[in-house]
Amino acid sequence: MNINTLVFSTLLALGFVNTGAYAMDVDATFKELDKDSNGLLSEAEAKMDAVLKENFAQIDTDQNGQLSLNEFRKFIQ
Template identity: 45%
Template sequence: MTSQLRKVSGFEIRSVMLFAAISLGSVAAMAQTQAPAAPPPPAAQMGPAAGVQSAPTPAGTNDVQAAFDRADTNRDGKLSKKEAEALPAVSSNFAQIDADKNGSLSRDEFSKAVQPR
């Protein structure tokens, strides 16, 4: 058996190196997009509903709930007239939105008032 040596041109070497670099770059990019999410914060930092998973909701509902949560500064699950001032559209219509006339807005009252129709 005789071995045959083949001369490899510089072009072929560069082509192989370029292909290897592109392949490795693609693998690295996929690894970054598939990296695991950061672990959730401890339950003590999440508030009263920690660990409770809600059912999937229609688009926009999460935005409504997030707005309610931002306005509910004392985290009691309802918006007082003072807390509603953070949301001018809600504040100006507070009396109409407060269906049970108890002086605060529940999540349900708030959601019904601000959901797009």
Template identity: 40%
Template sequence: MNKIAALVLSTLMLAFATTSVQASSIESRFKELDRNRDGAISKSEAAQEPALWSRFSSYDQDKDGKLSLREFTNYARQ
């Protein structure tokens, strides 16, 4: 394998590993905030993280009063 191909492959592997760690970290934080373990974060649960609480409604895309993992991920990646 030439040096350029090895460098490209190494870069891609590092990017994938970083994305996986970030996703795992986001899911872990979601589980910490979801104190009643119902699979969603309510506004009262979001109060544990003031920045999330203050912008809760802007991330609650379906306006159901809670954040799904997908909605929380949108917040966490900001």
């Protein structure tokens, strides 16, 4: 992951990014983090972003060890 993506996803998580582009940016960020393209973020994939790494257990509301796009979106909101 490049530094721009890390900075963007951190700002997005903290709510500093324009919400007009919210849906597309969240989907694009999730897709970029989803390295194996299985539609879920593993803990290893989430570790590419400091905010996700630190909050993984809290974000993983169904406690299955992976983050769905829905869980990711709820966290970003």
